[in-house]
Amino acid sequence: MCCGILTPSKAWAKKLYFRVGPPALGNGGPNPISIPPTNVAEWEVSYVNDAHREYVYSISPGFFYGFLTEFSGGLYVGLGPGIVINANGVGLGGYSSVGYEFGCGFLCFSLEYKQAVGIAGAGVISPYALRLGFGFEM
Amino acid sequence: MYFRAYFILLKGFVAGLILCGWQISSAFAFDLGLGIAAVEQGDDSQRPAVVINAGTNFYAVRAYAYGRDYGPVSERTYSLSLLRRFGILASKDIEATLGMVIMNEQISLNYTSDQEAVAEAAQKKAISSTENNYNIGAAMGIYYRILRTPLDVSLGWEAHLFPAGVQGGILLSTGRKQYLSLSSGYTW
Numbered sequence: 542m543c544c545g546i547l548t549p550s551k552a553w554a555k556k557l558y559f560r561v562g563p564p565a566l567g568n569g570g571p572n573p574i575s576i577p578p579t580n581v582a583e584w585e586v587s588y589v590n591d592a593h594r595e596y597v598y599s600i601s602p603g604f605f606y607g608f609l610t611e612f613s614g615g616l617y618v619g620l621g622p623g624i625v626i627n628a629n630g631v632g633l634g635g636y637s638s639v640g641y642e643f644g645c646g647f648l649c650f651s652l653e654y655k656q657a658v659g660i661a662g663a664g665v666i667s668p669y670a671l672r673l674g675f676g677f678e679m
Numbered sequence: 680m681y682f683r684a685y686f687i688l689l690k691g692f693v694a695g696l697i698l699c700g701w702q703i704s705s706a707f708a709f710d711l712g713l714g715i716a717a718v719e720q721g722d723d724s725q726r727p728a729v730v731i732n733a734g735t736n737f738y739a740v741r742a743y744a745y746g747r748d749y750g751p752v753s754e755r756t757y758s759l760s761l762l763r764r765f766g767i768l769a770s771k772d773i774e775a776t777l778g779m780v781i782m783n784e785q786i787s788l789n790y791t792s793d794q795e796a797v798a799e800a801a802q803k804k805a806i807s808s809t810e811n812n813y814n815i816g817a818a819m820g821i822y823y824r825i826l827r828t829p830l831d832v833s834l835g836w837e838a839h840l841f842p843a844g845v846q847g848g849i850l851l852s853t854g855r856k857q858y859l860s861l862s863s864g865y866t867w
Contacts, residue, residue, distance in 0.1 A: 562851045567723040570843065573850035610767040610775075618767050618775045620821060629723050637821045637836060639777060654819065656838055656857065667719045671840065671851050 558651055560585045560674030564601040566628035567666055585655075585672055595619055597636070601626050602657035602668040605636045615642040625659025627668035634659025634666075648675040710734050710831065712864020718745055718756075719857040730835075730860050739764050739776060741820075741837065743858060751790050751805075758782040758839060758856070760818040772824045780818040780839040782856075786810045816841035826863075835860040 561578040562585075563571035574583055585599035595607040607621025619638040624631065640653030656669035712732045717725040728745030739762045746755035762778035790798070790805040798805035820837030836859055843852040 565721060565853075565855065567721070570721040570854055571852050573852040576850075608768055612765070616777075618821075620768065620773075627723070637775075637819075639775070639819045654817075654838075654840060656836075656855075658836065658857075658859070664723065665717075665719075665725060666723050667857050669838070669855055669857075671853055673851065 555591050555679045556589045556649070556676045557679055558585075558587045558589070558674055558676035560587070560651060560653060560672035562670050562672030562674075564599070564627075564668055564670040566601055566668055568628045571670065583670075583672075585670070585674070589676075595621070597623065597655075599670070602636060602655060602670060603631075603634075603659070605657070607636060607638070615645075616640075617642065619655075623657070625657040625661070625666055625668065627666045629663045629666050630661025632659040632661035632666060642676070648677050650675050708736050708866055710864055710866040712831065712833075712862045714835075714860050714862025714864075716743060716745075716835070716858040716860035718743070719859075721855065725859075728858065730858065730862055732862060732864070734762075734764065737764055738762065746785075751788050751794060751807075753785075753787040753789060755785045755787070756782065756856075757785070760820075760837070760839065762818060762820065767821075772827070774822050776818070776820040776822070776837070778818050780816050782814045782816070782839065782841070784812045784814075786812075814841050829865065830863060831866055832861070832863045835862065 561583050563574045563583055565571040582600045587595055587597045589595045593609045595609050597605040603624045603626040605621050605623030607619045609617055609619045611617040617640050622635045625634040634657055636655055636657040638653055638655040640651055642649050642651050644650045652673050654671050659666050714730045716728040716730045718728045719725055726745055728743050730743050732741040741760045743758045758780055760778055760780040762776035764774055764776050767773055767775045787809040788807050790807050795805045817840045820835055822833050822835045824833045826832035839856045841854045843854050
């Protein structure tokens, strides 16, 4: 059932995002974010092109190529395949994300929940992260 | 213990496969389903759960239940998520949901009279009790419909995210339950 009155947003520009937040690595849950956020495992860089394609680079949940659906009001959902990484292994899988973009001016702030599922040597791995950051148009 | 749980889940899934109903309205759609899920709680291990879902064009309700017994201890987790549905990726078969979830983690001590007698003989106490722990969090999910016939079958990937303590909102630390589900039902 495809449904909803949320209107997908067609206008989009190339954007580069930097986000920070503690990942859950499969060993009990995320620790609080480091202050200042100098732990590389908490960083994520993502690039979104004007075709709504996202390239994600992070130590965990991993590296992904995704398809974004943005809605009017700043809400967006992402989905795509990639390489999933956590404390229990590395494997092929996919990610999904939901985020909210707000306060857009020179920068746009972004709060995003991203999760991944993959198959590693130890079995199914499922890292995730809640991250806060900013993006700017390129 | 696990064989009994899997048998109950299998009966529930078969019951979902033979659900039937009546036509309400051609403009208004209503779906009802039942299925099984694998729950992950932060340690990459999967536990079996049962899921019941109901929904209209724009909203859905999903309930999950799972647990285990070991000795006199029973653990049960019940969650109810209230969700807004919307299509993504210009596909009729893929949808996303966003909403809230209410969860109860229940722990029960159930001593038999024999166990109470053994404890009393050792000058200890064995008191049966039940503890309920409630939590409210955010829910999001991705669903893919793999069969679109009078009988619907869909795969689901849903997460329930809870703040970890009072400082969770500031320090971004969370607890999560992930459900990978397979459910079947009927759409009117």
